[in-house]
Amino acid sequence: MAWLLLLAPLTSAFLVWVALRPYPRLSQAVSIAASGLAFLTALGIALGKVGAPAALSWVDLPGLRIEIGMTLDSLARLMLLMVTGVAFLIHVYSLGYMAEDPGRARFFGELSLFLASMIGIIVSTNFVMMYIFWELVGVSSYLLIGFWFEKNSAADAARKAFLANRVGDFGFLLGILTFWATCGTVAFDPGAARGLAGNWLAPVAALLLFCGCVGKSAQIPLHVWLPDAMEGPTPVSALIHAATMVAAGVYMLCRIFFVLELSPEALSVIAWTGGITALVAALIATQQNDIKRVLAYSTMSQLGYMVLAVGCASTTAAMFHLTTHGFFKALLFMGAGSVLHALHHEQDIWRMGGVGRKMPLTFVTFGIGAAALAGIPGLSGFFSKEEILQAAARNEPVLFWMAAFTAALTAFYMTRITLVAFLGKPRTKAAEHAKESPFVMGFPLIVLSVLAVIAGYSFFGIEHLLGGHEAEGKNPLVPMASLTAVLLGLTAGAITYGRANQERIAIPLFERKFYFDEIYDWTVLKLQEESARLLAWADQWIVGFVLVRGGAFVVSLGGEMLRLLQAGNLREYAFLFALGAGGILLLLFGR
Amino acid sequence: MGTPTLGHYLVLSGLLFAIGLAGVIVRRDLLIMYMCLEIMLNAANLSLVAFSRFSHQVRGQVLVFFVITVAAVEVAVGLALLVSLYRMKRTTKAEEITALKF
């Protein structure tokens, strides 16, 4: 029965791709049914009704045993619930959002493919199975980002996303190989990991595996693809680039924590990467004008938090924040989506304004999401971020202060976009004529806003699902610091953007995203293009011309020389003849 | 100087043959080449006679007899060719007659 989790979305994807493409309504129905079914199965598993099935052996050769099975421990159950739940809501939301797009059948097929591979990552029992679905998630994100493939920017963004993920997967695969070489198995088996314990390979394996997370969860330096991934339709951004796919990296870290904890150096590297990514992303977010890009950088920043939590050896904090973040970030993206839908895909917040009055439901739900993300006490964001700050305080005080400052920044940029987009006077005609989105898009907003509020409390059970509440080492200073940071951010945001009509602070460094894209374009592309051009020239001329044609030339040269000997000169023949005769005579009778 | 032995005669005929061959290579005129050809033939005759003499068999001399006849035939035909060649090409220099060379 548990196989349904994987089979339902896969069959739906296969059916849509093979047969149902010309019938949009049918393929939408099949896809939504599949994701609903997956959610119900996940619910069954969470309530313990459904057990883990027997594993199938995929490859069984001497020295290597890869199997396709399911681990349904508490970590997986929580993640399954969150992913299938949010996915189902987004499927419903997409019905409305993609209503008039001609390719919507293909869209739902790709959504199902994504859902299947995401579930695959969650339930995988060994590294290779996780790697398989890891790449499939990359493929489906490539397809979904490049959904409007006519748009050059979308096509480029899709390619950029896939390549960045691929670099991450390269590190991930090397990590798997190192782990397999030292521990003899690819399964998630803490016992076997003792093979890694003492030897110097432990940090290497851990950091290589972390590369996979850096690629997938858009940590610096492999983060450049996430903002461009906003080229995809908003439900895609909501599902993939907020709730699920990017969270896969953090989930993977928690799943293989038994490898990471063997090397403290690796953990501190992970913590610092997370911390820096959170800070940098938050700084950039304050200066972005496109509403989806702000949310993208905010996701990157929250992911930084989660990686920081894992780095500080507290996977429960990371998973807690991951779940709550999944809810309110999906909510924010869908809220933004319904605004874009109403404003005919106008994404620049400075051309919006006053939308709140026209779209009350969206405004309220978006406000709740923003508040939760900012970390207003009482909402889910506050509790989960609190855990992370506690963990950071325990390990690296510097990182704690960085995280606190980032929390302030988060509050700042969230108030900025909420005020500018929803309040004040409408700045363009489109903003004036905005009207509320249909209920099919509203319903998920409501559900998610409810979840965003209650998810933080213990009765909701996330804590219990994650196996107990780490009560010890509650440093009283932390809640105070985070509270002041949030208040600071809120007031600063309110003051600067209360009745602002255009951007008040211009910091080009943040606005140009720390010039990462330019640096990459200059180094990676230039280096690669130049060396490729050079090698192509070398291959064509040196290997192709000199060696191959050279060989042919030498042969024809030899022929030419021999021709000269047969010059038709009588006396020459006589001479050669005599020379030969004399030579042989001498040879025969020798000295 | 002692009486000449077989060796002396053979060396003599060898030298004569070498001179004949050298002549063919050195001179460019076809006629002279012919004469050198004759020299080489006579060198062969000399060694034949020397062998027949020192091995006490007359057979060698019969062979020389045949060689002389063949030489005569060869000269006749050769010179006829030379004449018709001369009539066509007005020269007997070996270099000019290279029609066979492509």
Place this chain on the structure above:
Amino acid sequence: MEGFLFWFAALVLLGSAVAVIVNRSPVASALSLVTMILALAGLFGLLGAYFLAAVQVWVYAGAVMVLFLFIIMLLDLKAEEGTPLRPLGVGAGLLILVLLGAGFWRAIPSSAWEANSARVAEANDATSIGHLLFGAYVLPFEAVGLLLLVAMVGVIVLSKKDV
């Protein structure tokens, strides 16, 4: 005495052979060729092959050389005053001379140098050649005759005017 004769004939022989090559005018080389043949006939005589010596003089010196001279006169070849012997050709010739000479020199087995060959006076070598010629070698004899015939016909055909 006999040794002296041998060395004298050998000297004349080689000298005239070289003269054939060195002489500029064809007539001179033809005449030096005649002297060479006569010296050879002398050597044959020394070796006791008197019949052959006689044949050599009659056929070779008489017929063949006359033919040569006749052709030289017919084609009235001018002596090659102008063209000096090209060093390359001469060098090649000398190289061959030395090479072949050394080759032959080495080739001669040491046994040939003993002086065991007392000269046996041949009583009537002409008759013994006759016996052999018309005995064992009658077939080659006829073949050579035929060859002469073919040569004559060939020459006539070749020298026809309108060929």
Place this chain on the structure above:
Amino acid sequence: MSPLTILLLVEAAAIGLILLGASPKKVSLVAAGTNFLLSLWIYAQFPAGVGGYHFVENHSWIALGGLPEIRYHVGVDGISLPLVLLTTLVTLAAIWVAPAKIKRASEFYSYLLLLSLGALGAFVSLDLFFFYAFHEFALIPTFLLIGIWGAENRQFVSLQLTLYLGLGSLVLLAGIIALLGVVPAEERTFDIPRLTDYLRENPLATSQQMLPFLLLAIGFGTLVSLFPFHSWAPFGYASAPASAAMLHAGVLKKFGLYGLLRVAMPLLPGGAEAWKPWILALLLGNILFIGLTTIAQKELPAMLGFSSVMHMGYLFLGLACWNALGVSGVVLLMVAHGLSAALLFAVAGEVRERAGEIRFAELGGLARRMPFVAVAFLVGSFASVGVPGLANFPGELLIFFGSWKSQPLLTAVVVWGIVISAVYQLRAVRAVFYGDLPQHLAETGDVEGVARIPYVLLMAALLILGIWPGTLLGVVGSGVKGFLSLN
């Protein structure tokens, strides 16, 4: 009469019928179809658990004085069966993709069948003489196919390809002779199984193995476009007609690898070990040098040509690190690369024919006009890039696992190849099918109806092998255990 011989006879009969005037495409389609079904039947009947050769047929052919007896000895084991399946499937697809009304159609189709016959013969024959002869036999139609029906620079390219491969085969012949020379006289035989058994019992001294292995390695290496000997491949495939490129890149090129796997490595393990550093260095050339060169390509077919050369790097890595994992990976990847290369070249041919354009700069947005072909190209690209779920991934994965223990650093560099291949493959997808549609391509038509079947066949095969490699691994496992003198 073993079914393998029937395979060969069917194709020969088809050629005969075509020459007698039957309509070329129909006859060859029927022949290729029956062959494919027959090979599936052979696969079904193949006793997976048992090692060794099956469907064996062995008749004496010629016994010349001084030469060991040449026998028509045919058989198939875990290693060659997948290749037979690959050949029949790609032949069917190649013939189906070729346009019916091509100039000099009867010649075109008989050359295609000859090419496939040569490859099939080489894969099933267990006699060194036939093994070599069948491959040579397949070179001739390649020359004619490229020379007559190729693109603009076909004369030069077909000549270069044939001369280069001819030279390679000569070196290979020298290698075979050297190999037989080294074997003691009374044991000298053309029969591969007997040779393998004999040499496993009493292996030769390493010094004796050096030269034969070098010659065999260079000979087979040239046929498989190992790094410095690859100049014939890229432009040969670029200007070849789609079906010829499919058959040669997809199938005939695997002969070299199969040769290394069947003849060079098992018979001369000492030589292999001695020359291993060289092979490892050269395959790096394949991955990095050719990989980057592929990125710089400006045209679709040339890029595909270079990419098929680059992929050989993986296969050589698997071969050089001679162990069960690596070799099973090599066999899997050979089949997978054959399928994906065939699919990509078919699409390239389709684009060249329908859009009349092959330069990346001039193409774009074709996905809107040719959705089916776009999907085929996407599946082919994802397969060749090694995305899980498609056949190449298990192959590459096994090779990486196989070679990691003995060569960790080098394998790490080779693994970087998956990024390089992703770069150039996605660049092609982006340039040809995504982005905005240029004016002059506005009315390019898509592949319709029956013509889609070959693409569907190839895609289905890639999917099946990708999702469940067990289908081949079971068979390959028995083959590998059987004859590898594994450490």
